[in-house]
Amino acid sequence: MNCTSKKYLALMNKVLDHEATKQEEQVLDQHLALCEECRMHFNQLKYSTNLLNQLAHPQLPVGFTKSVLEQLPLEKRHAIREWGSRHPMLTAVAICAVPTLVMIGARHQNRSKNDYVLINASSDQS
Numbered sequence: 001m002n003c004t005s006k007k008y009l010a011l012m013n014k015v016l017d018h019e020a021t022k023q024e025e026q027v028l029d030q031h032l033a034l035c036e037e038c039r040m041h042f043n044q045l046k047y048s049t050n051l052l053n054q055l056a057h058p059q060l061p062v063g064f065t066k067s068v069l070e071q072l073p074l075e076k077r078h079a080i081r082e083w084g085s086r087h088p089m090l091t092a093v094a095i096c097a098v099p100t101l102v103m104i105g106a107r108h109q110n111r112s113k114n115d116y117v118l119i120n121a122s123s124d125q126s
């Protein structure tokens with residue numbers, strides 16, 4: 001982005017993390033009203049933040065994504081969000097893939113447990 005001030009980028013992350021003060025939010029709002037580039041970037045960040053939040057799929061424990069994100073250092077958290085805003089399609093695909101993989105994994109575990117029970121039952125009969 002051409003907007004040279006990294007100050008606003010840091011502010012965007014702070015606002016999205018609900019860590020910004022009212023004053024900081026105002027500063028950002030004022031800049032976004034004037035700077036289309038930052039406004040677009042902020043919207044992309046918001047979009048990828050929403051996608052990340054959707055990771056908290058019913059299959060996963062409540063607050064799973066949140067706790068994972070919270071365990072990451074702030075710098076990494078912002079880097080993931082940055083990556084997500086640069087690759088919204090990939091992020092969406094990754095987010096759809098995670099619950100599917102969890103489901104496949106769970107189903108596979110169940111099946112091998114059932115097989116074991118079946119083998120046990122048949123060896124008892126003979």
Ligand SMILES: [Zn+2]
Nearest residue numbers: 003035037038
């Ligand atoms: Zn700007």
